[in-house]
Amino acid sequence: MPVFDQQETRKPPISQIGAILWLKTNLFSSWINSILTFASLYLLYIMIPPLLNWMIFDASFSFGTINFFGFEIKFSEEMATNDNCGRVGACWPYIYEKLYMYTYGFYPRTETWRPNTVFALTGLLFVIVPLVKNYKYKNRVTLSLIILYPLISYILIAGGFGLLTPVDTDQWGGLLLTLIIASVGIIVSFPIGVLLALGRQSNLKVIKLFSTLFIEFIRAVPLITILFMASFVLPLFLESGNYFDKLLRALIGIALFQAAYFAEVVRGGLQAIPRGQYEAADAIGLSYFQKNVLIILPQALKISIPNIVGSSISLFKDTTLVLIIGLFDMLAMVNLTSNDPYWLGRETEGFVFVTMVMWAILYTMSRYSRKLELRFNTENKN
Amino acid sequence: MSDKNTNIIEISELNKWYGDFHALKNINLDIKEGEIIVVCGPSGSGKSTLIRCVNFLEKFQEGSILVSGTELTDDAQKIRKIRSEVSMVFQHFNLFPHLTIVDNLTLAPIWVHNETKQEAREKALKLLDRVGIKDQAEKYPNQLSGGQQQRVAIARSLCTNPKIMLFDEPTSALDPEMISEVLDVMIELAREGITMICVTHEMGFARKVANRIIFMDDGQIVEENDPENFFNNAESDRLQLFLNQILTH
Ligand SMILES: Nc1ncnc2c1ncn2[C@@H]1O[C@H](COP(=O)(O)OP(=O)(O)OP(=O)(O)O)[C@@H](O)[C@H]1O
Ligand SMILES: [Mg+2]
Numbered sequence: 343m344p345v346f347d348q349q350e351t352r353k354p355p356i357s358q359i360g361a362i363l364w365l366k367t368n369l370f371s372s373w374i375n376s377i378l379t380f381a382s383l384y385l386l387y388i389m390i391p392p393l394l395n396w397m398i399f400d401a402s403f404s405f406g407t408i409n410f411f412g413f414e415i416k417f418s419e420e421m422a423t424n425d426n427c428g429r430v431g432a433c434w435p436y437i438y439e440k441l442y443m444y445t446y447g448f449y450p451r452t453e454t455w456r457p458n459t460v461f462a463l464t465g466l467l468f469v470i471v472p473l474v475k476n477y478k479y480k481n482r483v484t485l486s487l488i489i490l491y492p493l494i495s496y497i498l499i500a501g502g503f504g505l506l507t508p509v510d511t512d513q514w515g516g517l518l519l520t521l522i523i524a525s526v527g528i529i530v531s532f533p534i535g536v537l538l539a540l541g542r543q544s545n546l547k548v549i550k551l552f553s554t555l556f557i558e559f560i561r562a563v564p565l566i567t568i569l570f571m572a573s574f575v576l577p578l579f580l581e582s583g584n585y586f587d588k589l590l591r592a593l594i595g596i597a598l599f600q601a602a603y604f605a606e607v608v609r610g611g612l613q614a615i616p617r618g619q620y621e622a623a624d625a626i627g628l629s630y631f632q633k634n635v636l637i638i639l640p641q642a643l644k645i646s647i648p649n650i651v652g653s654s655i656s657l658f659k660d661t662t663l664v665l666i667i668g669l670f671d672m673l674a675m676v677n678l679t680s681n682d683p684y685w686l687g688r689e690t691e692g693f694v695f696v697t698m699v700m701w702a703i704l705y706t707m708s709r710y711s712r713k714l715e716l717r718f719n720t721e722n723k724n
Numbered sequence: 725m726s727d728k729n730t731n732i733i734e735i736s737e738l739n740k741w742y743g744d745f746h747a748l749k750n751i752n753l754d755i756k757e758g759e760i761i762v763v764c765g766p767s768g769s770g771k772s773t774l775i776r777c778v779n780f781l782e783k784f785q786e787g788s789i790l791v792s793g794t795e796l797t798d799d800a801q802k803i804r805k806i807r808s809e810v811s812m813v814f815q816h817f818n819l820f821p822h823l824t825i826v827d828n829l830t831l832a833p834i835w836v837h838n839e840t841k842q843e844a845r846e847k848a849l850k851l852l853d854r855v856g857i858k859d860q861a862e863k864y865p866n867q868l869s870g871g872q873q874q875r876v877a878i879a880r881s882l883c884t885n886p887k888i889m890l891f892d893e894p895t896s897a898l899d900p901e902m903i904s905e906v907l908d909v910m911i912e913l914a915r916e917g918i919t920m921i922c923v924t925h926e927m928g929f930a931r932k933v934a935n936r937i938i939f940m941d942d943g944q945i946v947e948e949n950d951p952e953n954f955f956n957n958a959e960s961d962r963l964q965l966f967l968n969q970i971l972t973h
Contacts, residue, residue, distance in 0.1 A: 626884065
């Protein structure tokens with residue numbers, strides 16, 4: 343019987359590791375790849391420096407007063423005006439001055455604490471939910487949050503009930519309105535979407551037909567059309583003279599629109615559940631309702647998380663369309679303030695700003711969903 | 725203990741079609757309480773279809789099935805009642821992957837039989853102990869081997885104190901070295917007097933515990949006999965051929 347020598351452990355050859363290999367395999371693996379690499383570098387070279395110059399090096403930062411979530415921060419005694427800022431770079435003091443309107447629209451300045459409390463509560467929610475994950479009464483906590491959070495938020499923002507000064511929905515605007523439309527749209531449409539998805543798979547022909555027709559109708563119509571219908575056609579069905587809030591009409595339209603998309607996303611998840619799961623659930627005697635709530639939906643929703651978030655992000659972006667029906671969300675506020683005669687020619691700053699805020703929010707959302715996915719996945723691994 | 729003279733299952737003139745395909749042809753079968761029935765036959769002969777009719781996972785078009793005196797009809801209430809007395813073990817286990825082992829077991833007792841969480845959990849742990857995997861109670865199904873998963877599935881179907889157990893090829897998705905651990909559990913159950921219908925090709929198991937063995941081919945019951953005569957005095961050629969194939973490899 344042959345006996346083999348003990349082999350010594352060696353490092354891989356130098357050409358097979360490190361930065362050089364990475365460059366070689368990722369950027370210069372072929373001559374086409376090399377051309378593309380140089381072309382991209384050149385594009386970055388002609389775009390980035392002017393952008394940085396405009397945004398930072400030639401820009402004005404330090405005049406006037408900023409109103410940051412209702413707190414006034416004074417940069418200098420000098421008033422911010424269009425002439426103070428040069429014409430070469432960005433004029434950020436313009437944003438400082440309009441920041442209140444971008445954030446709250448026409449919400450009364452004396453009541454800023456109310457939306458701020460809602461912002462804070464929302465932030466807190468994202469902290470609390472992961473914390474109670476292992477808490478004994480987590481179901482009860484989650485359930486009460488689901489009921490309490492929207493209720494408290496609504497009372498704070500709308501006022502009334504003899505507690506707070508009422509603030510009409512016409513005065514809501516800016517980021518506040520964007521967040522309200524997006525979150526109400528998503529939260530209300532989600533359960534409807536789940537029901538539609540189940541309906542589309544149902545054995546009951548009438549329900550199946552209704553769900554299918556609804557989903558296919560909505561998905562074949564642009565959101566703008568639905569918003570127009572909601573704001574002009576919906577009132578026709580209601581008794582005339584009965585004032586029906588413009589925001590509410592938009593929300594109904596958006597929720598129905600999004601429900602159809604969620605329904606398709608959830609249906610994809612449902613189709614991925616093996617038939618054996620349905621059979622096992624049936625065989626142990628669960629009812630239709632129990633089967634879906636306890637067995638099918640938890641699994642289907644889990645695999646749908648990436649698509650649910652993707653669809654929510656699309657909706658978030660689409661909320662900017664409400665400016666068409668005269669609601670003043672963040673983008674609409676930017677658009678509006680760019681007509682300010684004292685600040686002519688500063689619309690670029692506004693649109694760059696709104697782009698950055700949107701990006702920050704949506705990027706956070708997609709990172710958060712990635713974390714959610716990983717957390718749910720650990721259940722199945724060691 | 726059990727009354728050997730009452731029929732717990734009565735199947736008569738049962739016919740089932742999938743579309744135009746005649747999958748079950750005129751099946752008549754009475755099963756007494758405590759009987760162990762083994763069903764075998766070539767692939768596609770309708771074995772699964774037959775036992776899936778017994779807990780109404782499959783609907784049938786003609787004939788009748790009575791389970792402990794209740795006739796199977798479309799009535800959802802009745803079906804749930806029957807399913808709470810008849811439990812089923814599947815070829816591919818069909819455990820619920822998002823629930824821990826113990827939660828897989830307590831689901832039906834809590835939601836269908838209105839037991840308290842505490843009761844259900846105690847019973848579940850006892851059953852897991854019986855099938856030899858108590859220490860895995862808090863794990864998730866895909867952290868277990870196939871044999872362990874199938875034993876969990878058996879424990880899950882025992883959790884509701886069923887009168888009848890249906891097995892659809894419980895060992896055929898298992899690696900060879902895991903088959904006996906599952907068969908051992910089934911043999912023990914058989915000795916306790918629960919009524920069982922097993923679709924299986926484990927002829928050693930059939931010989932050991934079956935009261936009757938049924939041979940199906942082409943959607944029909946071709947032969948039915950006690951183990952002794954089934955293996956030694958096969959009447960039809962088809963059974964003879966089948967036995968030769970299955971026993972000689
Ligand atoms: N859902 C279905 N739709 C159409 N045909 C089906 C369906 N299920 C089963 N069949 C057909 O009915 C016949 C009997 O199927 P069944 O699953 O009962 O066979 P089996 O005896 O269990 O076979 P195996 O040993 O392969 O499990 C087969 O020919 C099969 O193709
Ligand atoms: Mg089968």
